[in-house]
Amino acid sequence: MVILFLHQNFPGQFAHLAPALAAAGHRVVALTSRFEESTRWRGVEVIAYRYDTPEGRKLHPWSSTFDSAVDRGATVFRACEALKARGLNPDVIVAHSGWGEALFLRHVWPGARIGVFAEFFYQAEGADIGFDPELAGPEIGRSARVEMKNLAMRLQLETADAAITPTHWQAEMHPPELRRKISVAFDGIDTDAIRPDARAELTLPGHGTFRPGEEIVTFVNRNLEPYRGFHVFMRALPDLLRARPQARVVIVGEDGVSYGTPPASGGSWKQALLDEVRDRIPDADWARVHFTGRIGREDFTRLLQVSRVHVYLTYPFVLSWSLIEAMSAGCAIVASDTAPVREAIRDGENGLLFDFFDGQRMVALVDRLMDDPAERIALGQAARQRAVQDYDLQRVCLPAQFRWIEAQSRSSA
Structure with a gap:
């Protein structure tokens, strides 16, 4: 079978599935703008296309997302026409729908089965938009703007044969008439590699050994920003350090913005929050705070293995891999009581939940777990069990993704 993946930042969510299909004997091709030149990666033929963001257009603000998707979709259309002329005729196409890459594929390969990765369908109310009153002022026409923001994703899902998304909550965000096309299969976590290890140690240059x-x-966080609760965590940090005078706080993440917008004052959210709270933290306490930036895979696993309490927050938005990885490592987790988190964490069973905006409650729960090893161990073991049962890469998630691919190939036979 010939399978074509499209993702502007390949491999992205296809990091496990694409090479696994190649290892199973399929011809797997990926089209992406991430690379400057075509290459081969873990058995996948990676073909680069160039995309230049258009400049100087005067657009209505509501149509900017759709216009960008059409522009990128047209670029991909031309690249796919060239691939077809060179003899590529995929049986199955899998494309992330977030950037418009799958908009015009049906015009190139009308007989191919097309599946989209339907990551998120925005809501004017009830999800991330308007969730945080501090950063969401009044907006006239919000529902109309969101409808336009979703338009390219809707069109891709309408023309696709099937779709896949990581969580049931993300599936439920889609309109009922489109939801019927969507299968749920998480991306997958290597629970054999990310597991508890009482002998783990982590040394980070400039930060010491943990x-x-x-x-x-x-x-x-991938990037330290409000969508993942960085502002809530930082505002509670002075009280956390005061409550736990022996604790060391390790904050992992870069200074950019993955979601949302930068601070109105400019610069990074990290700097904005440091400016806000630093004068409330004595130098002796500040020495126990470690901003590591981005760290490597092995170091990150060791960090989770030595963590006594792991804190995770998110708006009602896509669920971070890092939460499931923390569960797999057996961490005692304190997390925001938001819809995507509740799908993985049951309060009091495999973690403790608190209202996203209640930093004082977060501190109280961390403080409680620090003093209660029995509860920490029980929560960590239950979190690990849930990760293995429902999110394991090799035994649960990849088989489900393979079944989804095979269903497309059977339909095209």
Whole structure:
């Protein structure tokens, strides 16, 4: 079978599925703008296309997302026409719908089965938009703007044969008439590699060594920003350090913005929040706070293994891999009581939940777990069990994704 993946930042969510299909004997091709030149990656033929963001257009603000999707979709259309002329005729196409890459594929390969990765369908109310009153002022026409923001994703899902998304909550965000096309299968976590290890140690240059048994609080974002609760965590940090005078707080993440917008004052959210709270933290306490930036895969696993309490927050938005990885490592987790988190964490069973905006409650729960090893161990073991049962890469998630691919190939036979 010939399978074509499209993702502007390949491999992205296809990091496990694409090479696994190649290893199973299929011809797997990926089209992406991430690379400058075509290459081969873990058995996948990676073909680069160039995309230049258009400049100087005067657009209505509501149509900017759709216009960008059409522009990128047209670029991909031309690249796919060239691939077809060179003899590529995929049986199955899998494309992330977030950037418009699958908009015009049906015009190139009308007989191919097309599946989209339907990551998120925005809501004017009830999800991330308007969730945080501090950063969401009054907006006239919000529902109309959101309808336009979703338009390219809707069109791709309408023309696709099937779709896949990581969580049931993300599936439920889609309109009922489109939801019927969507299968749910999480991306997958290697629970054999990310597992508890009482002997783990982590040494980070400039930060020292971290060992199991120490009071280590961990907080992880790809980028430190409000969508993942960085502002809530930072505003509670002075009280957390005061409540736990022996604790070391390790904050992992870069200074950019993955979602939302930068601070109105400019610069990074990290700097904005440091400016806000630093004068409330004595220098001796500040020495126990470690901003590591981005760290490597092995170091990140060791960090979770030495963590005594892991804190995770998110708006009602896509669920972070890092939460499931923390569960797999057996962390005692304190997390925001938001819809995507509730799908993985049941309060009091495999973690403790608190209202997203209640930093004082977060501190109280961390403080409680620090003093209660029995509860920490029980929550961590239950979190690990849930990760293995429902989110394991090799035994649960990849087989489900393979079944989804095979269903497309059978339909095209």
